[in-house]
Amino acid sequence: MRTKFHEQLDELTDRLASMCHxxxxxxxxxxxxxxxxxxxxxxxxxxxxxxxxxxxxxxxxQALGLLALQAPxxxxxxxxxTGVHLVADLSRxxxxxxxxxxxxxxxxxxxxACGEAEELLTRMGRVAAELAGLAERVLRTHDPELAAEVGxxxxxxxxxxxxxxxxxxGPAWTGSVPAAVDVALLGxxxxxxxxxxxxxxxxxxFLVTGxxxxxxxxxxxxxxxxxxxx
Amino acid sequence: MRTKFHEQLDELTDRLASMCHxxxxxxxxxxxxxxxxxxxxxxxxxxxxxxxxxxxxxxxxQALGLLALQAPxxxxxxxxxTGVHLVADLSRxxxxxxxxxxxxxxxxxxxxACGEAEELLTRMGRVAAELAGLAERVLRTHDPELAAEVGxxxxxxxxxxxxxxxxxxGPAWTGSVPAAVDVALLGxxxxxxxxxxxxxxxxxxFLVTGxxxxxxxxxxxxxxxxxxxx
Numbered sequence: 001m002r003t004k005f006h007e008q009l010d011e012l013t014d015r016l017a018s019m020c021h022x023x024x025x026x027x028x029x030x031x032x033x034x035x036x037x038x039x040x041x042x043x044x045x046x047x048x049x050x051x052x053x054x055x056x057x058x059x060x061x062q063a064l065g066l067l068a069l070q071a072p073x074x075x076x077x078x079x080x081x082t083g084v085h086l087v088a089d090l091s092r093x094x095x096x097x098x099x100x101x102x103x104x105x106x107x108x109x110x111x112x113a114c115g116e117a118e119e120l121l122t123r124m125g126r127v128a129a130e131l132a133g134l135a136e137r138v139l140r141t142h143d144p145e146l147a148a149e150v151g152x153x154x155x156x157x158x159x160x161x162x163x164x165x166x167x168x169x170g171p172a173w174t175g176s177v178p179a180a181v182d183v184a185l186l187g188x189x190x191x192x193x194x195x196x197x198x199x200x201x202x203x204x205x206f207l208v209t210g211x212x213x214x215x216x217x218x219x220x221x222x223x224x225x226x227x228x229x230x
Numbered sequence: 231m232r233t234k235f236h237e238q239l240d241e242l243t244d245r246l247a248s249m250c251h252x253x254x255x256x257x258x259x260x261x262x263x264x265x266x267x268x269x270x271x272x273x274x275x276x277x278x279x280x281x282x283x284x285x286x287x288x289x290x291x292q293a294l295g296l297l298a299l300q301a302p303x304x305x306x307x308x309x310x311x312t313g314v315h316l317v318a319d320l321s322r323x324x325x326x327x328x329x330x331x332x333x334x335x336x337x338x339x340x341x342x343a344c345g346e347a348e349e350l351l352t353r354m355g356r357v358a359a360e361l362a363g364l365a366e367r368v369l370r371t372h373d374p375e376l377a378a379e380v381g382x383x384x385x386x387x388x389x390x391x392x393x394x395x396x397x398x399x400g401p402a403w404t405g406s407v408p409a410a411v412d413v414a415l416l417g418x419x420x421x422x423x424x425x426x427x428x429x430x431x432x433x434x435x436f437l438v439t440g441x442x443x444x445x446x447x448x449x450x451x452x453x454x455x456x457x458x459x460x
Binding site: 063064067068071073074077078081084085088165168169173175177178180181184185188 | 293294297298301303304307308311314315318395398399403405407408410411414415418
């Protein structure tokens with residue numbers, strides 16, 4: 001029989017996975033909104049980001065409650081503390097998906113991007129959604145191999161990001177300056193979204209093994225390697 | 231006499247304040263490197279960001295140790311959990327300062343920005359450093375009034391960011407597309423740096439009062455209000 005503590009811990013895990021599920025949907029819908037320059041879709045992303053934020057408070061309260069009332073140790077403690085961290089990462093993923101949608105709303109009825117830039121952003125959006133789906137599975141299964149897979153799939157996103165920056169900063173770019181700025185910021189939002197899924201994976205590896213695989217590497221690697229020297 | 235627990239908690243607080251101090255120095259030096267296109271200064275930022283990362287592990291371990299061995303409750307518990315959150319925010323501030331420095335290194339010996347864009351970025355860098363200084367004082371004093379002040383000072387940074395984006399996306403911009411992209415991303419780094427200091431302030435308000443003042447508002451407000459519609 002499961003203890004009351006473990007039931008509550010399962011509930012916390014389930015809520016975190018739900019936040020991740022919503023973040024996946026948010027980035028998917030935001031990308032769809034971007035491709036179609038679709039205002040209602042962009043507005044749906046705002047709703048989804050709000051739903052994610054609504055889960056934030058209960059998760060933080062539940063983690064605090066588990067720490068205060070149960071004084072967990074060892075892996076149980078790591079799991080609650082990991083939960084505290086994850087809430088911030090998952091909430092940020094919702095915020096980043098919303099930034100994509102805000103960009104669509106601001107330029108509507110025009111497309112924010114077109115041609116090859118739009119194509120690359122669409123691919124980034126798809127990979128970002130897949131990464132969030134993978135992160136959700138990691139949260140539900142605590143499978144460290146799956147968690148490590150998030151990191152390698154994120155390399156694909158970084159590669160697309162590099163290509164995007166090479167495109168807009170290269171001589172072949174025929175778009176306007178404001179369009180290039182929009183595309184650069186959109187690329188950054190997707191890339192940061194991916195980084196947060198990598199951090200989710202790393203935090204779950206820490207939870208299972210007690211070993212930290214440099215949780216910030218997703219951050220530091222993203223920019224120094226992510227931008228061409230041209 | 232202070233208990234062993236409170237001594238360790240003070241030590242954690244002191245380390246967090248040191249991370250913030252280093253983040254302030256990092257953003258200050260990065261801005262100086264930006265203004266002068268100075269490679270050694272940019273490289274010093276990388277060192278500072280590394281020093282911040284080196285404090286990360288000990289802070290996280292100490293927070294875990296305090297939770298595992300002492301099972302704190304009420305305000306003591308909130309203080310440790312706040313510490314867990316703050317480590318992530320402070321580490322990110324170091325990462326963002328490094329992004330500014332990386333941009334300087336990539337364009338060296340050229341200046342990343344010039345004219346009015348450079349001037350606005352310099353002002354953003356100065357406000358960002360002041361915000362980090364304020365956040366450090368908040369961490370050391372736990373003064374909720376000072377914590378609230380961070381939010382209002384950050385408005386200044388948001389205003390500069392808006393002006394920067396208006397400049398590079400407006401008809402008066404005579405720089406190249408790559409220059410505009412660089413400036414847009416630099417503006418984003420400074421603005422996010424400021425947001426993290428706001429979150430530090432909000433978390434300290436939570437610590438003192440037990441009330442959450444929407445810790446993510448710094449995130450959601452930054453983009454939806456931060457970019458002109460033009």
